[in-house]
Amino acid sequence: MSFIDCIKGCFNSEELSAAEDYRAVLFGDKAIYLERVKSIVSYTDEEVYLSLKKGGLKIKGKGLYIKKYCAEDVAVCGNIKGIERV
Amino acid sequence: MRKHKGNRESLTGLKTTFEVQGSNLESLLKIAKNKGIALFDVKKLQNKRMLVTVNFKESKNFFAIAKELCYNIKKIRDKGKTYPLYRLIKSFGLIVGAVLFFIAQTLSSDVVLSVSYLGDGSIYKNSVQEYLSRNGVHKYSRFSKTDLAMLEDGILASHKNLSFASCKKEGNRLVVELVLAKDDTNGFQGDKYELICTEDGVVESIKVYRGTALVKVGDAVKKGDKLVDGVTSLKDQTVKINVLAVLSLSVERQFTFEGGDGMEEMAKMLAEQSLYGEEIIDVVTDKEQSGERFIYKVTVKIRRIISVG
Known part of the structure; x- marks a missing residue:
């Protein structure tokens, strides 16, 4: 069980699990790690647009680059200004 | 997150960085990901270019995929903590060659040529x-x-x-x-109060630490000449002192040989052999014809050094 799963367990909410279509862990404003990402729709050094199972996610910032991209995991590094669900 | 543990471990392994150029680079990323290739350090550059790093073992696959999709791709470098080890293994032949060269060099440099x-x-x-x-x-x-x-x-x-x-x-x-070895008394007889020349020659250098020099550099001196005198003036009085001096003299020796034509070098060698052990400064050979024979006059200059005191 991952750390996020532990946290989730604390809430003890089954609905929360059912609604979960992606997971994101933010490391300050320097990096974000996402799971269950479908694909990268577009990518510039100011915006990374990710496609999820339901909808998409925009990561905005400066000097963004994809540190890791494999299977359904994406790690984005750089100066992250914000995350927007679309 | 744990399902990609293998890929995470390979973060510390050997990786290859490519530069890819083409439109819709995201599509390449997607296809590569779907093929199970882990991508690292994806950085977009200008002019539709992108730097992307993949695990070394997947680099061939990635290269093939990019080529198939008509992207311009070129390998930039290999990197990773294990890269030096990889280079060593890859250049095994080179290392063996270097070791063999070192051994051969060591053995061959041991021989006096x-x-x-x-x-x-x-x-x-x-x-x-x-x-x-x-x-x-x-x-x-x-x-x-x-x-x-x-x-x-x-x-x-x-x-x-x-x-x-x-x-x-x-x-x-x-x-x-x-x-x-410098023979201090060779060719000269001196005592502590004067230095007497016993051989004709030309003064090359003279250093008088105590006493009065009677000759200077370039002077021709003859056998019996007093070169340094052990007297000096002290408060209008002439006093006798011990001589302390070093002098270098150029002395000429002449040799005559008779022989056929073209024996200059032989005559020169014979003259030098006759002066075996002497410090030779210069050798000049003159040739004169006498009937069918040739007369070789070899003039050899040798250096004599004396010190007294």
Whole structure:
């Protein structure tokens, strides 16, 4: 069980699990790690647009680059200004 | 997150960085990901270019995919903590070659290919060469079987006219440096109150530390001339003092040989041989025809050094 799963367990909410279509862990404003990402729709050094199972996610910032991209995991590094669900 | 543990571990492994150029680079990323290729450090550059790093073992696949999709792709570099090890393995032949070269160099540099002589004591070259041969030092002998320090001592012990001998290994060459011993009394008779010349010559240099010089550089002196006098003036009085002086004299020796045409070098060599052990400054050979024969006049200048005191 991952750390996020532990946290989730604390809430003890089954609905929360059912609604979960992606997971994101933010490391300050320097990096974000996402799971269950479908694909990268577009990518510039100011915006990374990710496609999820339901909808998409925009990561905005400066000097963004994809540190890791494999299977359904994406790690984005750089100066992250914000995350927007679309 | 744990399902990609293998890929995470390979973060510390060997990776290859590519530069890819083309439109819709995201599509390439998606296809590569779907093919199970882990992508790292994806950085977009200008002009639709992108840097992307993949695990070394997947680099061929990624390259093939990019080529198939008509992207311009070129390998930039390999990197990772294990990269030096990878290079070592990859260049195994080179390493073996380098080791073999080192061994060959070591073995070959152990062989004496030539002996060269330096210093004014090289006039004893022939004699020293004989000594070296007697002690097993000759062409193709081994440096490792030669004790250079013992050779130096032996050369000095067997040649009283040498004051210094040094044997050094320079690659495949044995360099023997020889310095002549300066004979303080050779050619001159002096006592502590004066210095008398016993041989005709020209003064090359003179240093008088105590006493009065009676000649200067360039003066021609004859046998019996007083060169340095042990008197000096002190408060209007003439006092006698011990002489302390060093003088270098150029002395000429002439030799005449008779022989056929073209024997200048032979005459020169014979003259030098006659002055074996002397410090030769210059050799001039004149040739005169006398009937069918030739007369060779060889003028040899030698240096004599004296010190008294």
